[in-house]
Amino acid sequence: MRKIISAVAVATLITGCGNQTGEPEQKAAEAKPAEPVTLTVYSARKEHLIKPLFDMYTEKTGTQIQYITDKASPLLSRLKSEGENTPADMLITVDAGNLWKAAQDGVLRSVDSDALEQNVPANLQDENNQWFGLSIRARTIVYAKDRVKEGDLSTYEGLADANWKGRLCLRTSKKVYNQSLVASMISNLGEENTEKVVAGWVDNLATDVFSNDTKAMNAVQAGQCDATIVNTYYFGRLQNKTPDANLAIFWPNQEDRGVHINISGAGVTKHAKNPEEATALLAWLSSEEAQQQFAQLNHEYPVNAKVSATEEVKSWGDFKRDALNVSEAGRLQPDAVKLMDRVKYR
The missing domain is CATH 3.40.190.10 (Periplasmic binding protein-like II)
Incomplete structure (x- = not known):
């Protein structure tokens, strides 16, 4: 199933400055609106558990997110068969075993992110930084x-x-x-x-x-x-x-x-067309802002220690x-x- 989340690009008006004689140094021109980046995410988490997060990120950054939901195995098979032609920038899935297999199958890449290292405990991430837990x-x-x-x-x-x-x-x-x-x-x-x-x-x-x-x-x-x-x-x-x-x-x-304990988590795909933007999204998903949503949407525990579980979950x-x-x-x-x-x- 494919969904597209829209974003509004913000146009910036750039005007030229005149010189001392009044002659314009450059013609005043209105810059074209910046093209918003579109990320494609393959997700084994169901739509109602990811769409609210993607909506938040689009509103916050202007980045468009296109996503496809399916079970973990078909998504992994799809990534492998598509190879370098895959449109996917990120894989989100459930269970550490599925994340481990994705890394072993060579469909993820290592990422360098101080935010992810700070927000996700070491035992909930891949030793080569190919995937990170997002909920417990x-x-x-x-x-x-x-x-x-x-x-x-x-x-x-x-x-x-x-x-x-x-x-x-x-x-x-x-x-x-x-x-x-x-x-x-x-x-x-x-x-x-x-x-x-x-x-x-x-x-x-x-x-x-x-x-x-x-x-x-x-x-x-x-x-x-x-x-x-x-x-x-x-x-x-x-x-x-x-x-x-x-x-x-x-x-x-x-x-x-x-x-x-087990996790849901995500990684940036090996052949991502927008790896930097995908890494930024992954890092944001581990942030306090996003982790509060993770905690509320599915009775899960946040990976980020700065975020508390919901009152219902804490009551256990x-x-x-x-x-x-x-x-x-x-x-x-x-x-x-x-x-x-x-x-x-x-």
């Missing part, structure tokens, strides 16, 4: 308040214990968010220990896996199971839609590595975050997929 989501445990006590919960690994037999719901392993979670566990726990944990999850399933996080939470609410693992923004959406839902968030692994409580560089989610994703296949996590 935690993948955590949601449970039924009437059937589970907080003391019954501890860690992701704890959900593999025998006392959770027939009480766990999970989203499919085919979704990149679960692949990144398992990849982070491989990095933290080692492959052998992670395989035991994931096999325990599968043994404890109350029902078949679900296609998305919302369905998994609805199953908990309906009593089909007692707990699940979801991205926090899905919980926020459910709270808005069903304020009386009998569900709560639990932050696991607070005594060790912390909660698994503070928690320790896993400090692992999110690029590990990409590097170890193939191993995570193979591991989940071995234990028949569908």
Whole structure:
């Protein structure tokens, strides 16, 4: 889907100055309006999550932004097939694994920006500056308040214990968010220990896996199971839609590595026609002004430490975050997929 955001060019009137004899040194001329730059963005974030930001930037700078939205995989394939003929100046996508793959596939370029370095923590950016996180989501445990006590919960690994037999719901392993979670566990726990944990999850399933996080939470609410693992923004959406839902968030692994976090993020494409302008947009997206919008639009946490989460998100409580560089989610994703296949996590 293609949208074009309009901008108004500002004309500047330039007049010549006369000399002492009254003869004009140059003819007075009205300068032509400067042509506004048009950036093209490929975005795996949905339109309602990016358009307000693009509107703000266009109003602020006059830069026009043309964007195409699709899922991450088709956009990456498109960039690869277009090569140097691509119109795209920037790629925005979700999950660090997708960003890592884009860098590995050679469709992004390194950028030099002091603002990005200051605004985005080191563990939420590519070591070669090819992509930067723009918003944070935690993948955590949601449970039924009437059937589970907080003391019954501890860690992701704890959900593999025998006392959770027939009480766990999970989203499919085919979704990149679960692949990144398992990849982070491989990095933290080692492959052998992670395989035991994931096999325990599968043994404890109350029902078949679900296609998305919302369905998994609805199953908990309906009593089909007692707990699940979801991205926090899905919980926020459910709270808005069903304020009386009998569900709560639990932050696991607070005594060790912390909660698994992931990002949405962006990079400037290798064959960008407007690399400087695209870098300026990327830097602005990490700014306090833009980060406030990120926090409000999708119940996410801002990457910029100077910006607070919304009051609703803050009401879920503070928690320790896993400090692992999110690029590990990409590097170890193939191993995570193979591991989940071995234990028949569908």
